Amino acid sequence: MAKYMDVHHDMKGITREQLLAAHNADLAIEKDEGVHFERAWADPQSGTVYCLSEAPSADAVQRIHERSGHPFNEIHPVPLIV
Template sequence: MGTYMDVHRGMVGITAEQLNEAHQADLAIEKDEGVHFRHAWADPKSGTVYCLSDAPSAEAVQRIHERTGHAADEIHPVPLAV
C-alpha cells in the first residue's frame, strides 16, 4: 500500500455538491480495488481537483476514477509526507 496524489484538470466551475458526489461515487466502489480516498480539494476557477488516497497502485486508483466517470490526468505516488 502507498499514498497517492492524483490530479484532474478541466473541471472549471465544479461545485461543492459535484465534488462531494464524485467523492461519494469513488468511496462507494473503492474497496473493489483496495483503495481509500482520504480527501479531495478543488479549485473551480482553474478547474483543478486533487485527490489523496491510500492504494495498492496508481492503476488501482485510476480504475476507480474511470468507473465513476472521472479519470485522473496525473497520478503520483507520494511516499514522503509531513
C-alpha cells in the same frame, strides 16, 4: 500501502456539491480495488481537482476513477507526509 495524489483538469466551475458527489462515487466502489480515497480538493477557477488516496497501485486508483466517471489526468506517488 502507498499514498497517491491524482490530479484532474478541465473541471472549471465545479461546486462543493459536485466535488462531494464525485468523492462519494469513488468511496462507494473503492474497496473493489483495495483503494481508500482520503480527501479531495478543488479549485473551481482553474478547474483543477486533487485527490489523496491510499492504494496498492496507481493503476488501482485509475480503475476506480474511470468506473466512477472521472478519470484523472496525472497521478503522483506521495512517499513522505508530515
